Amino acid sequence: MTVRRWPYAIERLARHHDREAFSCGTPDLDRYFRELVGQEERKRVTVAYVAVVSGSATVAGFYTLAARTIPYPDLPAELKRRLPRYEVIPATLIGRLAVDTNHQGRGLGGFLLVDALKRSLAESERVGSWAVVVDAKDDTGSSFYRKFGFIPFPDKPLRLFLPMQTIAKLPN
Numbered sequence: 001m002t003v004r005r006w007p008y009a010i011e012r013l014a015r016h017h018d019r020e021a022f023s024c025g026t027p028d029l030d031r032y033f034r035e036l037v038g039q040e041e042r043k044r045v046t047v048a049y050v051a052v053v054s055g056s057a058t059v060a061g062f063y064t065l066a067a068r069t070i071p072y073p074d075l076p077a078e079l080k081r082r083l084p085r086y087e088v089i090p091a092t093l094i095g096r097l098a099v100d101t102n103h104q105g106r107g108l109g110g111f112l113l114v115d116a117l118k119r120s121l122a123e124s125e126r127v128g129s130w131a132v133v134v135d136a137k138d139d140t141g142s143s144f145y146r147k148f149g150f151i152p153f154p155d156k157p158l159r160l161f162l163p164m165q166t167i168a169k170l171p172n
Helices: 027-042 108-124 139-147
Strands: 008-012 047-053 059-071 088-099 131-135 151-153 156-163
Touching (some): 008 108, 027 047, 027 088, 059 108, 059 131, 088 108, 108 131
Antiparallel strands (some): 047 059, 151 156
């Protein structure tokens, strides 16, 4: 029996990573990753992580994390009962998540998402964050996140969240 080794490692985005070669098939995401993510990191508005082909600077995928708040009225009624009635609830935003076309169809998107969720959970123990929030680009993206248990906001079906309590129950 042959055991296939996972060919990717997750790292903080750094200068040596090859951003120019990255192409996920969505021009806005490609442009963001090539031209803007570094600026946003320097301004401390986001933190980017990349999946690289092990032992290289080739970026196979990436995601970004940032602080976010959820307006209390936006939450489903059944969850509001269990939360303090603050104007906003602290959260973590997965701002962008994309996989290079050469690496799509291998489960890398799910691997990146789970890494982002676990990293967000670990950080929530240092700085409070009740949930992870994503803004899906379309119904396909929404379906991807729903497979991982994300819940759509009642009035914004492409904005979804996953409570940290649920993330804490994910298998290691």
